[in-house]
Amino acid sequence: MEQKEFKWLPHLENSIPESAKGYSMSLYAIALEGWRRGLNLKFINENRRKSELLFELASDNKKYKFVVSRGELITSEAIRICRNKFETKKYLQNNNVPTPKGKLFEKDTDDKKIVNYANEIGYPLVIKPSDGTGGKGVIAGIKNEEEFVEALSYVRDDLGFKTVIVEDCFKGEDYRVYVIDNEVVGIIKRIPANVVGDGKSTIAQLIKEKNKLRKESPILRASLIKNDQELRNMLTQNGFKLDSIPEKNKRVFLKSKNNISAGGDPVDITDDISDKIKQVAIDGVNAVPGLPHAGVDLMVDVDSEKGTVIEINTQANIRSHLFPMIGKARDVPSKLIDFYFPETKTSPIQSLLYFDIEKVWNCFRNGKVAEYTIPIIPDKNVQATRFIISGDIQGVNYGSWVRRQARDLDLNGYVKFLENKTVSIVVAGDKVKIDHFRNTIKTSSSKRAEVSNIIEKTRTTPVKIGFEIINANIDKKLEDGYFPVRFEGISKLGQKKVSNKRKRKSNKKKENLYKVKYKQVIESKSWKITKPLRFLSRRLVRK
Secondary structure, three states, X not given: OOOOOOOOOHHHOOOOOHHHOHHHHHHHHHHHHHHHOOOEEEEEOOOOOHHHOEEXXXXXXXXEEEEOOEEOOOOHHHHHHHHOHHHHHHHHHHOOOOOOOEEEEOOOOOHHHHHHHHHHHOOOEEEEEOOOOOOOOOEEEEOOHHHHHHHHHHHHXXXXXXXEEEEEOOOOEEEEEEEEOOEEEEEEEEEOOEEEOOOOOOHHHHHHHHHHHXXXXXXXXXXXXXXXXXXXXXXXXXOOOOOOOOOOOOEEEOOOOOOHXXXXXXXXXXXXXXXXXXXXXXXXXXXXXXXXXXEEEEEEEOOOOEEEEEEEEOOOOOHHHHOOXXXXXXXXXXXXXXXXXXXXXXXXXXXXXXXXXXXHXXXXXXXXXXXXXXXXXXXXXEEEEEEEEXXXXXXXXXXXXXXXXXXXXXXXEEEEXXXXXXXXXXXXXXXXXXXXXXXXXXXXXXXXXXEEEEEEEEOOOOEEOOEEEEOOOHHHHHHOOOOOOOOOOOOOOOOOOOOHHHHHXXXXXHHHHHHHHHHHHHOOHHHHHOHHHHHHHHHHHHO
16 A cells, blocks of 8 residues: 655644544634634634634734635625636636636536537536536546446436536646635645555455545545445446456556545645746636635646646635645645735744634534634743642542632643543643642642642643543542533633533533432431421511
């Protein structure tokens, strides 16, 4: 199996929570960059899926909303044009930007008429929906009428895209180019889903192993190679079956389209592409009015140095630029924030803190929260440290005390109960407040638990905002009469709206515990003996 090289951007290392991996990586990385520069960050509930949550970044004098990588400086006209692939093609042609020759067929067009057009302009061809996204329904490299009829039926009947575009198939390599303000800031070469033979494994086995590798990548785990009809058709066209065993080092392509979402491999080639090809992408963005930045899909003939614009995406996912399978990661979020908030270019970036988008998503999907504001990040003197405390620690009781000290000081982190009666406490925040917290831990821990040793270690990896209690011995504390609560919210640096549903769930647990205690009281001998006195006191109060 060919090994791939995964590379993070240094400031994203250990800063991407599980909830942001996959398709949500794009919006999260942009929101994180702005927030770390000191911009106010607010998420707005519009019943969108998690990967397309609407968020707003604001400074003292301006604010912009974003969806994925699309910001408000992109006009509604530009969005409308780019949503319609055929209208985009018209703007490109009118501005002398190379784009494949093709024709739009409306939903009521008979299949036979579309087939006749395909035969008229000649093969190879591409068929695709006029308004599809993520490469869904795009079939490229169609060689003859038989293949075209099959592809047409798949796109219109199986996938339900009735309005389609048929165009010339430009032979070359597939690039996703991201352009911001007349500058190419990243180029990804997209290689179609493929496996490399080892001389002994079947294609089915190789696909399984390739998917295991993709699961290790935080951006590719949501884009596995799927064993669908398109894959099986591709194998048949190339003389293979799922149980075929390719010879060693033989690369077998599994899909005709190159999209990462369809299992393709992202490879960064930004530094390897000529200015001539980059200019084609820039010209493509400039051909659409009101479009200062976008993702451009290019097909490039490397030998002839010719490129043609396939389509333009105003809401392009930039995850492959952040984490290519091979090559250097490109900091597109930083370039976007530079463009929208140029005054923050010299702002200190607090990379020791990050937030978890799952908290936002959980609040939004139950429909109870309209907005969720992430706490304002401290603007200076942010530090982090870790304490290792040994001794007979009283579980949640001690953890709750630690959490109160941290929250009162607006510090972020967690208290985690380890094995062998050891506790790890991580805090991050203002240096002065950490000094105060350190003094409290060292002087008062022994009053809360039987502490035998406290060791402090330097913490250099980022810390999630909020403060949590992790791995507390819940069962034991219930027996001792303590009610454990795991805090999953945000520290006092900001405000948060929580759902009534979650509050009711927590209160229900408390209520059940109180009912037990109440039953014990009313069945006690002392309660029964004092009943006449309580009756008399109520009579006196009424009078």
